[in-house]
Amino acid sequence: MSGLPVADRATVRRATRRLIARDRRAVAVVLALHATATVAGLAPPWLLGTIVDRVSAGAGVATVDRLALAIGGAVLVQTLLSRYARYAGHRFGERAVAGLREEFVERTLHLPVGVVERAGSxxxxxxxxxxxxxxxxTVRDVVPTIVIASVQLTLLFGAVFLLHPLLGLAALAGLPTIALVTRWYLRRASPxxxxxxxxxxxxTETLTTTAEGARTVEALRLADERIGHGTARIARVWGARRAxxxxxxxxxxxxxASYPLPVAALLLVGGLLLTRGEVSLGAVVTATLYLQQAIEPLDRILQWTEQAQRGFASFARVLGVGQVPPERPGRAAAPMDERLVVRGARFAYVGGPDVLHGIDLEVRPGERLALVGPSGAGKSTLARLLAGIDTPREGVVSVGGCPVTDLDPAERRRRIALVTQEHHVFIGSLRDNLAFAAPDASDDRMRAALATVGADWYARLPDDLDTLLGDGAHQLGxxxxxxxxxxxxxxxxxxTLILDEATAALDPTTARRTERALAALLTGRTVIAIAHRLNTAHDADRVAVLEGGRITELGSHDELVRADGPYAALWRSWHP
Incomplete structure (x- = not known):
């Protein structure tokens, strides 16, 4: 399995800047509100230091009351500004996250089918x-918290420096240790x-595949093997989380351990300056309170740094989806006709040997071609090449003279449709499920399509086309x-229709009725049917027999039966 790519640090930084620049006005408002709130928060320590100095000078109770009232007013202003700043910050975060989710869904929907299959669910x-x-x-909480806390720290340390430069230098005593350990941590945290x-x-892949294949696991008695496989994956997660x-x-x-250092240094330097008469006692008290205030935003920065590293690692994985080369935009020229031609096609899945060896095949417009052969012969792989999902390693698959993979994806899907054994019922109404194929289809056209394939069960649904399907609603077999x-x-x-055992899940009677209904409807269209049921081959214009990744026989049913080759042997085994 080949996983999806992960974006590098430069890409993550650029994407982060784009995310912020997209709503820069809101970011500016949030920063301005928090900066103003921080400035308001500088007032209480300064006023408290002033109270100390005034009391030391013999000021009365009235002076202290006025200063205390000013402290209360500053706290109220800071609280209101912080509240509105957090509100604005969360609004910005929610808008950014909503945009990110929309971009991720869009990138995911543009992933080539082959890439998704190789990456695994x-x-x-x-x-x-x-x-x-x-x-x-991270976008909603972590990044705003770190940015805002950084602004608060800058203002607080700046205020200490304004009181006295030596007090400011003392306040920085613990930062070298914090900076060194932070650098050590960041270099190791991202990987x-x-x-x-x-x-x-x-x-997740192990649990998903085990749950989806639960019946196979039970039938083949693979429970111990799957438990062992899951235990090994759990051990790896446990080891990664321990790291x-x-x-x-x-x-x-x-x-x-670094927090007490600046406080002790500031008190020591402040005491020396106080004895020399260079600062007042109130200034030392104010500087100490500023330093105590700085611990809270510094704590937030350091605590959220861990979450930020987790967030940036996840952001790199999310952005990696967008680094998968999309399906080629295709050529502007339209194919001349609907003739499908395969010339010298060789194909190998990633890391494996060739599964198709020099396939040559021409499918005429309006022809019904059946592909038969034993399991593993390459029928489904050839169908993927014909549908343009995969590109041959050598040779070419073209429609109307244009390579299939060079066509615009929308144009290719309009001309060629591949229906496999796999199918999906989306959560939503029956109408929603049908509208994926034709958004403008009327209800009558949808009912006619259901009737065409023999889906008479829809008439028994409680709400007709409005019946909800999927988990927690009406379940389809x-x-x-x-x-x-x-x-x-x-x-x-x-x-052009490519049916890769498209009726495999139907019982023989229903399958036969559905195939006949489809055959009546699809007159004039090119149909390539891949099936083990040879009645499909019997009704086809021509039959191609694949063995070991090569076409060993090609002709009508009657011609191949008369040739008494591999197809005749298959037909006799199917009709003893």
Missing amino acids: GDLATRSSVDVATVGT AYLAEGAAAAEL TLALRTVFFTVVE AAEAQQLALARLVLADPH
């Missing part, structure tokens, strides 16, 4: 849920959290879900 599911949520928390995210994705925890224990321990997928195909109305 676990990686994409983790990025779309855990990573996006983590980035949301550690990326490793934790990758381990979590592998665990990040070890970093945090060193980081926070050193930081907490495998056969009904596959008929729904075929009804979408009818609505999409492509010229």
Whole structure:
């Protein structure tokens, strides 16, 4: 399995700047409100120092009362400004997160199908849920907190320097230790959290595939093997989280030990300056209170730094989805006709040997071609090449003289549709599920499409086309879900249809009725059917037999039966 890429630090920094620049006015308002609130918060320590000096000089109770009242007013102003600043900050964060989620969904929908399949469901599911949520928390809470706390620290330390430069220098006594341990932590945290995210994705993939294949696991008695596999993935997650925890224990321990140093240094220097008459007692008290105030924003910065590293690692994984090259935009020229031609096509999946070996095939417009052969012969792989999902390693697959993969994706899907054994029922109404194929289709056209594929069960639904489907609503069986997928195909109305065992989940009677209905409807269209049921081959214009990634026979049903080759043997085994 080849995972999705992860963005580098430069890309994450650029994306972060774009995220902020997109709503720079709101950011400016938030910073201005918090800066003003911080300035208002500078007043109480200064006023308290003034009280100390005035009392030392013999001031009366009235003076102290006035200064105390001013302290109360400053606290009230700071509280109101901080409240509105937090409100504005959360509004900015929610808008940023909403935009990020929309961009992620758009990037995900533009991923090539082959890339999604190779990446696996676990990686994409983790990025779309855990990573996006983590980035949301970071944008909404972490980044504003760190930025605002940094502004507060700048103002507080600046105020100490204004009282006396030596007091300011003393207040910085603990910063070198904090800076060194922070640098040590940051250099190791990002790769550690990326490793934790990758381990979590592998665990999700394991749990997802085990749950989806629960019946197979039970039938083949693979429970112990899957438990062992899951335990190994859990152990990897546990190890990755222990690694990040070890970093945090060193980081926070050193930081907490550094807090008393500046306070002790400031009191020592302040005492010396006081004895020399260079500062007043009130100034020393004010500087000490400022330093005590600085601990809270500094604590917030350092505590949220851990979450910020987790958030930036998740942001790198989210942005990595956008680094997957999209499907090629395609050529402006339209194909001359609907003729599908394969010349010298060879194909291998990533890291594996060739599964198709020099395929040559021509499918005429309006022809019905059946692809038959044993499992693993390459039928589904050839179907993917014909649909333009994968590109041949050598050779070319073209429609009307244009390589299929060079066509604009929307144009290609309009001309060629691939329906496989896999199908999906989206959460929503039956109408919503059908509208994916034809958003402008009327209700009558949708009902006609369902009737065409023999889906007479829709008439028994409680709310007709408005009946909700999916988890927590009306559940469709495998056969009904596959008929729904075929009804979408009818609505999409492509010229070329590739049916990869599209009726495999239907019982023989229903499948036969559905295939006959489709055959009646699809007159004049090119149909390529891949199936183990040879009645499809019997009804086709031509049959191509694949064995070992090569076409070994090509002709009509009667011609191949008379040739007494591999197809004849298959036909006799199917009709003893």
